[in-house]
Structures are given as structure tokens and as C-alpha cells.
Amino acid sequence: xxxxxxxxxxxxxxxxxxxxxxxxxxxxxxxxxxxxxxxxxxxxxxxxxxxxxxxxxxxxxxxxxxxxxxxxxxxxxxxxxxxxxxxxxxxxxxxxxxxxxxxxxxxxxxxxxxxxxxxxxxxxxxxxxxxxxxxxxxxxxxxxxxxxxxxxxxxxxxxxxxxxxxxxxxxxxxxxxxxxxxxxxxxxxxxxxxxxxxxxxxxxxxxxxxxxxxxxxxxxxxxxxxxxxxxxxxxxxxxxxxxxxxxxxxxxxxxxxxxxxxxxxxxxxxxxxxxxxxxxxxxxxxxxxxxxxxxxxxxxxxxxxxxxxxxx
Amino acid sequence: xxxxxxxxxxxxxxxxxxxxxxxxxxxxxxxxxxxxxxxxxxxxxxxxxxxxxxxxxxxxxxxxxxxxxxxxxxxxxxxxxxxxxxxxxxxxxxxxxxxxxxxxxxxxxxxxxxxxxxxxxxxxxxxxxxxxxxxxxxxxxxxxxxxxxxxxxxxxxxxxxxxxxxxxxxxxxxxxxxxxxxxxxxxxxxxxxxxxxxxxxxxxxxxxxxxxxxxxxxxxxxxxxxxxxxxxxxxxxxxxxxxxxxxxxxxxxxxxxxxxxxxxxxxxxxxxxxxxxxxxxxxxxxxxxxxxxxxxxxxxxxxxxxxxxxxxxxxxxxxxxxxxxxxxxxxxxxxxxxxxxxxxxxxxxxxxxxxxxxxxxxxxxxxxxxxxxxxxxxxxxxxxxxxxxxxxxxxxxxxxxxxxxxxxxxxxxxxxxxxxxxxxxxxxxxxxxxxxxxxxxxxxxxxxxxxxxxxxxxxxxxxxxxxxxxxxxxxxxxxxxxxxxxxxxxxxxxxxxxxxxxxxxxxxxxxxxxxxxxxxxxxxxxxxxxxxxxxxxxxxxxxxxxxxxxxxxxxxxxxxxxxxxxxxxxxxxxxxxxxxxxxxxxxxxxxxxxxxxxxxxxxxxxxxxxxxxxxxxxxxxxxxxxxxxxxx
Numbered sequence: 052x053x054x055x056x057x058x059x060x061x062x063x064x065x066x067x068x069x070x071x072x073x074x075x076x077x078x079x080x081x082x083x084x085x086x087x088x089x090x091x092x093x094x095x096x097x098x099x100x101x102x103x104x105x106x107x108x109x110x111x112x113x114x115x116x117x118x119x120x121x122x123x124x125x126x127x128x129x130x131x132x133x134x135x136x137x138x139x140x141x142x143x144x145x146x147x148x149x150x151x152x153x154x155x156x157x158x159x160x161x162x163x164x165x166x167x168x169x170x171x172x173x174x175x176x177x178x179x180x181x182x183x184x185x186x187x188x189x190x191x192x193x194x195x196x197x198x199x200x201x202x203x204x205x206x207x208x209x210x211x212x213x214x215x216x217x218x219x220x221x222x223x224x225x226x227x228x229x230x231x232x233x234x235x236x237x238x239x240x241x242x243x244x245x246x247x248x249x250x251x252x253x254x255x256x257x258x259x260x261x262x263x264x265x266x267x268x269x270x271x272x273x274x275x276x277x278x279x280x281x282x283x284x285x286x287x288x289x290x291x292x293x294x295x296x297x298x299x300x301x302x303x304x305x306x307x308x309x310x311x312x313x314x315x316x317x318x319x320x321x322x323x324x325x326x327x328x329x330x331x332x333x334x335x336x337x338x339x340x341x342x343x344x345x346x347x348x349x350x351x352x353x354x355x356x357x358x359x360x361x362x363x
Numbered sequence: 364x365x366x367x368x369x370x371x372x373x374x375x376x377x378x379x380x381x382x383x384x385x386x387x388x389x390x391x392x393x394x395x396x397x398x399x400x401x402x403x404x405x406x407x408x409x410x411x412x413x414x415x416x417x418x419x420x421x422x423x424x425x426x427x428x429x430x431x432x433x434x435x436x437x438x439x440x441x442x443x444x445x446x447x448x449x450x451x452x453x454x455x456x457x458x459x460x461x462x463x464x465x466x467x468x469x470x471x472x473x474x475x476x477x478x479x480x481x482x483x484x485x486x487x488x489x490x491x492x493x494x495x496x497x498x499x500x501x502x503x504x505x506x507x508x509x510x511x512x513x514x515x516x517x518x519x520x521x522x523x524x525x526x527x528x529x530x531x532x533x534x535x536x537x538x539x540x541x542x543x544x545x546x547x548x549x550x551x552x553x554x555x556x557x558x559x560x561x562x563x564x565x566x567x568x569x570x571x572x573x574x575x576x577x578x579x580x581x582x583x584x585x586x587x588x589x590x591x592x593x594x595x596x597x598x599x600x601x602x603x604x605x606x607x608x609x610x611x612x613x614x615x616x617x618x619x620x621x622x623x624x625x626x627x628x629x630x631x632x633x634x635x636x637x638x639x640x641x642x643x644x645x646x647x648x649x650x651x652x653x654x655x656x657x658x659x660x661x662x663x664x665x666x667x668x669x670x671x672x673x674x675x676x677x678x679x680x681x682x683x684x685x686x687x688x689x690x691x692x693x694x695x696x697x698x699x700x701x702x703x704x705x706x707x708x709x710x711x712x713x714x715x716x717x718x719x720x721x722x723x724x725x726x727x728x729x730x731x732x733x734x735x736x737x738x739x740x741x742x743x744x745x746x747x748x749x750x751x752x753x754x755x756x757x758x759x760x761x762x763x764x765x766x767x768x769x770x771x772x773x774x775x776x777x778x779x780x781x782x783x784x785x786x787x788x789x790x791x792x793x794x795x796x797x798x799x800x801x802x803x804x805x806x807x808x809x810x811x812x813x814x815x816x817x818x819x820x821x822x823x824x825x826x827x828x829x830x831x832x833x834x835x836x837x838x839x840x841x842x843x844x845x846x847x848x849x850x851x852x853x854x855x856x857x858x859x860x861x862x863x864x865x866x867x868x869x870x871x872x873x874x875x876x877x878x879x880x881x882x883x884x885x886x887x888x889x890x891x892x893x894x895x896x897x898x899x900x901x902x903x904x905x906x907x908x909x910x911x912x913x914x915x916x917x918x919x920x921x922x923x924x925x926x927x928x929x930x931x932x933x934x935x936x937x938x939x940x941x942x943x944x945x946x947x948x949x950x951x952x953x954x955x956x957x958x959x960x961x962x963x964x965x966x967x968x969x970x971x972x973x974x975x976x977x978x979x980x981x982x983x984x985x986x987x988x989x990x991x992x993x994x995x
Binding site for chain 2: 054140165344363
């Protein structure tokens with residue numbers, strides 16, 4: 052018998068079940084794109100019939116880090132840039148959990164960039180949503196890793212001399228097996244992409260364009276958006292790395308020229324997740340480790356019986 | 364200094380099998396009934412460079428390296444750099460012999476491999492031999508090894524010659540070689556062992572010197588292991604089934620042992636991108652209901668500062684181990700030091716609250732690691748096991764029965780779903796995971812996936828159900844509750860059956876020696892010698908660094924006229940901690956410090972005590988430093 056009965060309940064859910072009674076009203080600025088992520092995540096969770104208590108939402112620091120304050124589930128609001136390693140271990144400890152990690156572009160592509168690359172490389176089975184507003188919001192508008200070259204801010208008074216980071220390309224090259232970009236201005240596509248991302252067995256990365264009307268662009272600047280999978284002007288095979296890479300490159304450049312491209316870019320449904328790889332080589336148990344600590348009949352192994360012979 | 368002990372030093376180059384040969388030799392002596400203790404000296408280099416291992420063997424228990432040594436086996440360094448004029452490293456080829464002469468005792472024995480080493484390259488070698496009455500055996504071990512197998516087997520030839528000269532029955536060695544070596548190399552090694560033994564026995568008068576192996580007997584079965592082994596085994600027996608880490612000397616040893624053993628017990632080991640991730644993974648696994656650990660050495664542990672604070676704030680149990688090496692920065696990677704005490708006590712922003720144990724030898728390392736897990740999971744607090752390159756790597760025999768203990772898979776203060784159904788929730792249905800008024804400050808937690816347990820864990824200050832809040836009243840409640848746990852832990856440690864802090868020597872002694880962690884065994888040996896020489900000295904070896912045993916240490920300091928605090932760093936960190944915690948006795952405590960990369964030898968301490976405390980004189984040695992009491 053499982054000690055975690057919220058897992059796999061599979062009952063019909065209403066999106067309002069994910070609105071916390073304690074703090075139903077987010078403190079984000081009016082018009083903030085973050086509302087779009089929250090709404091899409093609630094919609095996706097309801098569509099998938101997930102219990103709030105089988106979900107663990109880990110976040111970093113920044114406006115985006117508040118996501119799990121406003122989303123009803125188990126939550127871990129961690130430290131700047133570190134939501135991924137915490138999510139990875141939680142999923143390894145109890146693969147039954149539905150784990151969603153989230154953070155901003157500074158959090159995920161800047162201070163936590165190393166974790167991002169390695170999580171993608173290892174193909175851990177969970178979803179990472181990056182609130183990409185091309186700016187540091189909560190600290191009041193400094194230039195971020197995705198801010199365009201020439202971006203002026205209080206800490207870059209003469210405009211940034213740096214090329215912006217290419218989040219989609221970096222994700223693909225690092226090894227993510229599902230990569231998509233969506234936008235707060237496109238709520239239906241956002242929800243559908245998050246549903247797919249959560250369902251995907253492996254690391255799914257969603258770069259989510261969230262306008263920051265206070266410090267950067269407002270919603271209008273992300274409209275019109277183009278869905279590359281729908282549009283006849285674009286041709287992509289999302290199962291092909293090279294095709295995905297080309298489209299990502301084009302998408303990253305286009306954003307800074309005012310063309311907002313979104314959609315699914317890469318989906319490798321065949322690659323085993325990290326958990327599967329690890330079980331394959333005998334370095335991860337089949338039963339969730341977390342269950343063992345609640346199993347009163349489990350016979351814990353002893354050094355005295357197993358490991359002392361080589362020291363005698 | 365006693366003559367009834369063999370202190371055998373095998374010297375050569377890194378990568379020449381010195382470590383494995385010495386380990387087998389030590390185990391053979393243990394099996395023959397002796398107590399053994401090893402000391403390693405090696406460079407931060409894979410191939411070549413002066414390295415040695417010392418094995419001290421005695422019929423009586425040994426808990427420290429000795430003073431100097433009495434038997435040298437000098438082998439060649441296969442990877443020595445070519446001697447170049449003016450190069451600061453000098454002639455590396457001759458170092459296995461030349462570097463080891465200063466500490467060789469009078470009347471000692473030298474075997475050197477004349478196939479690779481030329482003693483005439485050492486200045487005044489013959490004069491020194493004569494002066495010190497050394498017994499020198501130049502044997503062409505290399506050629507002997509070549510004839511039967513491969514050149515690297517010269518180690519075995521050296522061991523065979525050692526057995527002949529020190530009176531060791533080769534049967535013990537053979538038995539170990541049979542256990543450890545695959546068939547293919549076993550045969551030639553056995554041949555070499557015997558040929559060397561026979562050749563020396565026949566060609567030399569093996570009784571020309573009196574450096575002989577003592578005879579002894581154990582009254583129960585012994586195991587030979589290191590502090591790193593003991594930390595890993597303590598973790599496994601405490602139900603730890605998750606480790607995350609990044610390689611760094613000397614912490615890598617614990618990480619390796621865990622990684623090799625965890626799959627066998629259905630656990631998970633993760634080698635990750637950096638130490639920030641390593642600590643964060645351990646926290647994530649613990650949050651999701653698994654007993655977890657991570658660790659590193661100084662520089663890597665510095666990267667763990669922020670996750671460590673997160674564990675404190677979110678009250679996520681986790682055990683971290685910190686293997687100190689000489690710092691600051693990269694320092695001396697393979698040399699011991701106790702310079703990270705303040706680092707582990709205070710790193711991370713805000714008012715730190717954590718538990719820190721500094722075990723002395725392998726037995727304490729096993730017990731205290733287990734206690735670290737128990738306290739971490741019971742009190743939902745990070746616990747750190749602080750050790751160093753010395754006690755992490757030195758091998759010693761302890762009774763196998765030390766490990767004959769019940770395993771413990773208890774997750775600590777965690778509620779089941781049934782208990783959660785009855786537990787306190789806020790109006791919106793969130794579990795009150797951080798309640799204000801709870802016994803000992805411990806508010807039981809739920810685990811993600813449990814019905815009725817959802818809450819928010821956050822590094823921000825938070826309300827009982829976890830939501831971020833800056834309300835002053837709640838802030839004070841939460842801070843007080845978290846700090847209250849330390850008082851409860853202190854009370855639990857004070858009432859514990861097996862004390863972590865060790866008193867040694869006559870209770871009514873006039874003088875005290877105090878130390879922490881890995882130096883304890885050496886300090887105890889110094890206490891024995893000082894009392895034998897008519898001084899009145901006792902010692903306290905402290906393992907509980909936080910929360911600090913204020914009463915016990917105060918009592919000890921109260922009871923002595925003066926106390927010499929012995930530690931392996933330059934800024935007297937342990938003495939500083941003691942002074943801060945007990946708030947008095949500053950006038951009684953002086954320091955004896957050593958920070959040259961080598962651990963204390965017992966005579967460093969006896970000399971330091973006699974010269975500085977008894978005679979009020981100046982230390983003649985530059986290896987240690989005396990710092991007087993605050994009032995002097």
C-alpha cells in the first residue's frame with residue numbers, strides 16, 4: 052500500500068482547485084505576463100486531472116518564484132537559480148510525483164544556467180517553465196541574459212554590449228527532449244503546450260514569453276504572435292534536431308526584430324528519461340525510494356552484514 | 364618513544380602502488396594480532412612525486428602516528444621528473460630515500476632498491492648512516508621483480524625483504540595476496556615474495572639490528588578501516604539512501620564509498636555539475652522523503668553555503684560532511700588542516716543554526732555520523748560531520764562489533780496520511796507545517812504526495828502554512844522556534860549514553876590539553892607520555908562543535924590551572940570558539956598550533972607543553988607555534 056495516496060487519484064478537476072484560499076490574488080503588477088503562466092498551469096493541471104497533492108512545484112527567486120504561492124499544490128520556493136537540482140532529486144526520490152520547476156530568465160539562464168544545461172543533458176522527467184520577460188523585474192528592471200544587445204538599464208547605462216543568450220538553442224544543444232516557446236498573450240497555446248510538456252517522459256522546457264509592462268515591454272509588443280506549427284510561412288519537423296535548430300535560431304533572432312514566433316520546436320519521444328537510464332544500469336530502485344521509509348516491514352540493510360568482509 | 368613497536372614506512376612515487384601495498388601490509392599485521400595505525404603523505408599529483416605511507420604496529424592499542432619511524436622501505440619513483448639544475452623540486456629520483464632520512468630513528472633499518480636508487484647521490488649519506496647507527500640493505504628489488512614478472516612488483520620484493528628483516532611470518536602476507544590478487548599476477552608475486560625473503564635470510568645477518576615486529580593478540584575480531592569508511596557506513600546504517608556530490612580531495616573518498624555501495628542497497632548516488640547542485644539535490648531528496656546527504660571539502664563546501672541556509676530556513680533535514688584540507692583557496696589539496704571550523708559553523712547568511720560534529724577516529728566517525736542523521740531528521744535541521752584529510756584517510760583497526768548495531772530507517776518527525784488527517788490545517792486546507800507552539804520547537808512535516816499535507820516550503824520567512832510573510836510577530840515566533848531546537852538538541856546530547864566528548868588522563872591533573880576532531884588520539888598519547896614523565900596532565904577531546912557543550916568544557920577548564928589548546932590551524936579557531944561559547948577562562952587557555960601540512964606527532968605536543976607551559980621557554984621547532992593566553 053502506498054504512503055502517498057494523492058498520487059494517481061485520477062479524478063475530474065476544476066481549474067479553481069489550484070487557486071489557494073490563503074493567497075488567491077497574486078501580487079504581480081497589472082498586465083504582467085506571469086498571470087498567463089499561472090492560468091495556463093491551472094488549466095493544464097485540470098485537464099490532466101492532477102491532484103494538487105501529487106504535484107510539486109519548485110521555483111527560484113524573482114517575480115516568477117511566486118508562482119507556487121499562488122498555485123495550490125506542494126511547493127518549494129527555493130533560492131535563486133536552484134529550482135532545478137531540487138526538482139531533480141525530488142523526482143528521483145519519488146517518481147510518482149508530477150514535478151514542475153519554474154523560474155525567470157535570470158534565474159534559469161543566468162545564475163542557474165549550469166543546472167539548466169545539466170538537467171537538460173540528463174533528461175530528467177519533469178517540466179521546466181521559464182518566465183522569459185527579457186529583464187530582471189523584481190529588482191526593478193536591470194538587463195537580463197535575454198535582454199537584447201544595446202538594452203539600456205540603470206546597471207547598463209550605455210546599453211548592454213552583450214549578445215542575448217539563445218535559450219531554445221541552448222536547451223536543444225544541452226539535450227532537452229521537448230522544447231517549446233509560448234507566450235502569455237496566447238493562453239490556449241500555452242495551456243496545450245504545458246499539457247504536452249507535463250505528459251512528455253523526459254525533460255520538457257517551455258520558454259514562456261511573459262511581458263513586463265512595468266520595466267520592459269507590454270503585451271502589445273508580443274502581438275501578433277505566429278505559431279510556427281500552424282503558419283504556412285514556416286516549415287519545421289519537430290522530430291528532427293537540425294530542423295529544430297534552424298527554426299530556433301531564426302526564432303531567437305526574430306524576437307529582437309519584433310516578430311514573435313512561438314510553438315513546438317523539438318520533441319524526441321523515444322529518448323529514455325534519466326530515471327529509466329538509471330534503472331537500466333541498476334543504480335535506481337524500481338519502487339519509489341520515498342515509499343521505503345513508510346514501509347514498516349522493510350528490512351534495512353546493515354554494514355555489519357554487507358560491507359565489513361573486505362576490511363577483515 | 365617505545366621500542367616495542369614497528370613503524371614501517373614505504374616510500375616511492377605516486378602511482379607506484381604504495382597505497383595498496385601498505386594497506387595489505389597493515390591488514391596482514393592486524394590479522395597477526397597487532398594494533399595498527401597508518402599515516403599517509405602524498406602530493407596532489409597522479410604520477411610521480413614523493414609519497415609515503417607509515418604503518419605503526421604495536422601489541423597495545425595505537426591511536427596516533429608515532430614520532431618518526433624505525434623501518435624504511437625506499438622504492439624507486441617510476442614517474443620522477445628528470446633532475447634539472449636549479450629546478451626547485453630538485454632530483455626527484457632519489458627522494459624516496461633522501462626525503463625520508465630526517466625522521467628515521469637511531470638504530471633504524473633502511474632497505475632501498477639499488478636498482479633504481481643510488482645512495483651516493485645523497486650528501487653525507489654514509490656519515491649519517493654511521494652517526495645514527497642505521498642498518499642499510501641495498502637490494503636490487505627491481506631486477507628481482509623483472510625476472511619473475513613486471514617491474515612494478517618490486518613492492519612485493521620489498522615486502523618480502525621487510526618480512527625477513529623484521530621477523531614477520533610471510534604467511535600473513537601470502538594470505539592477503541591470495542585474497543586481493545587475480546590468479547595471473549598472484550603467482551609471480553608469490554615467487555618474488557619468497558625469493559626476496561629467502562635471499563635476505565640467507566645472505567644477511569637479520570639479527571644485526573633490533574627493529575622487530577612485536578607479537579600480539581586480539582581478543583575479538585578486528586576490521587581495518589578509515590574515517591571515510593566509517594562515515595559512509597554510519598550513513599548507510601542510518602538509512603541514508605541518497606547522496607549527491609562533486610569530486611574534491613579528500614571528500615571524494617566518502618563519495619566513492621557511498622557510490623559503490625548504494626546500488627547494492629537500492630539507493631541512489633548522483634554525481635552532479637557542482638557543489639551548489641549537490642547540496643540542493645540532497646535537500647530535494649530529503650524534502651521528498653528520503654534520508655539524504657552531500658558533502659565536500661573547503662572550496663566545494665563554500666558553494667554549499669546558500670543551500671545550507673535554505674535547509675535551515677525550510678527546516679529540511681540534511682547531513683553534509685566536510686573534509687578539511689589545508690587552505691585558504693586551493694591551499695594544499697592532499698594535506699590535512701583544521702582550518703574550516705569557523706567556515707562550517709558560520710557560513711551562509713543570517714543567524715545560523717546547525718549541528719556540527721567533529722569525530723576523532725573511525726569509531727567516533729561511525730557513531731557521530733549516525734547521530735548526525737538522527738538529530739537532523741528528528742529536529743529538521745542540517746547536521747555537519749567535520750573531519751579532515753588525516754582522519755579521513757588513515758587506517759586503523761577497530762573491533763568489528765562496533766558495527767553490530769541495529770539499522771535505522773526512521774525518517775524522524777514526519778506525519779503519516781492518517782496523522783495528517785487529524786493535524787492542524789489553515790482555513791484554506793493547507794497543512795500547518797510550521798506551527799508556532801510545538802514541543803522542542805519541532806513542527807512535524809508532511810511529504811509531497813501525501814494526502815492532506817500540502818504546504819509551501821520557502822527560504823523566505825513564512826507563516827505556519829508556509830506562505831511568505833514579514834509580519835513582525837510571526838517573525839519572532841518562527842525565529843525563536845527554530846533557535847529553540849538547538850537548546851533541545853543540547854539537552855539531548857547532554858543526556859546521551861555514549862559521550863561524544865572524551866575525557867582522558869587522571870581526573871585530578873593540574874594541567875589540561877584540549878583539542879577537537881582528528882588530533883584527539885595524538886593528544887591522548889602525549890598525555891600518557893607526560894604523565895609517565897612526572898607531569899600532571901589530562902585531556903578533553905571535543906567533538907560537539909555546535910551546539911557547544913558549554914557546561915562540560917567549563918567544568919574541565921575550571922578544574923585545571925592552565926590549558927593548552929592543540930589544533931591544526933594558524934588562527935586558533937577552536938580556542939576562539941571555546942572562549943566565545945564559555946565566555947571566561949581566557950587567561951587559562953594558550954594554543955599550540957601546527958599548519959605546515961603535517962599532523963601533530965605526540966612529541967610535538969609533549970615538547971610544546973613542557974617548553975611553553977612548564978618552562979615558560981621558547982619553542983625550538985619551527986613546525987609548531989605557541990600562542991599565549993589572552994592575559995599573557
